[in-house]
Amino acid sequence: MDVAAASTAAGKSSPAPLIAVVGATATGKSDLAIALAEQLGGEVINADALQLYRGMDIGTAKVTVEERRGIPHHLLDVLEVTEEASVSAFQRAAREAVTAIRSRGRVPILVGGSGLYVRAALDEIEFPPTDPTVRARLEQRAADEGVGVLHRELVIADPEAARTIGSHDTRRIVRALEVVELTGRPFTAFLPRPVHHDASTVQLGLRLERPQLHERIASRVHRMVDDGLLEEIRSLRGRGLDRGRTARRAIGYEQGLAVLDGTLGCDQAIEDTISGTRRLVRKQDTWFRRDQRVRWLEADAGEELLPRAIAEIEAAVTAHGGHRP
Incomplete structure (x- = not known):
């Protein structure tokens, strides 16, 4: 199958589809992405915020060089642990990676469970500016006057944001007020819109029944500890x-x-890590399941998973106006 050679019905050349593999932690996204890359002639782009960090390998279940099976992976190990990840910087880097992969006649395959990072790469999202001085001033006010004072100001400046941001969420309250001050526009004006930046995007989601997923999470955490997580952290x-x-x-x-x-x-610590991961999974489920554009696949489909994923990609490419690859 040559997805990269897909063309429009009119005969004009169209780019290879941008395939995204999304879903909750421990559903097998990386394995599917690598299998798709092998089958379709693709390269993988990481969209897991924590896998951007060098050395955070065991605790993020980062695929090893051997597990990548020769498939090029992009946006892994690009930050030091002292740096703060930036969604806007990731957006630029991910889109540059997509362009470069396509220039090589390959298929870009984005994979990850960090919802906002996935949205940044795939959707029309404008990121508002930041100003360290303004942010520091607001953070100091929150410390001196209490975050409740700032939240009441947000109620006046951006009522919609105030309704969705908890009254004790200092970080998000400060950010929302920073945006209002710098742009004169409400923070909510910059929220993601469900419109793909790239019309040829195909989103595949992996899902698993919660009891099975909880078993996988517990097993994964215990395996991480056995593999040396504490030594990695040290x-x-x-x-x-x-x-x-x-x-x-x-x-x-x-x-x-x-x-x-x-x-x-x-x-x-092990129990807290397992329960924390389960809470993360619930948030990921909520985030991705509300996106009606995701084509869902059962993660436990075994050998049928890859052909079902390819069938969904073929159907999506056809629906986008291209020939079936």
């Missing part, structure tokens, strides 16, 4: 993990740091 601490605003709060890493500090026992 090594990353030496590279500044404690200073990383994003990295240090990652599920599993936050608990591991507490174990190293002696404030949390190993068994409790």
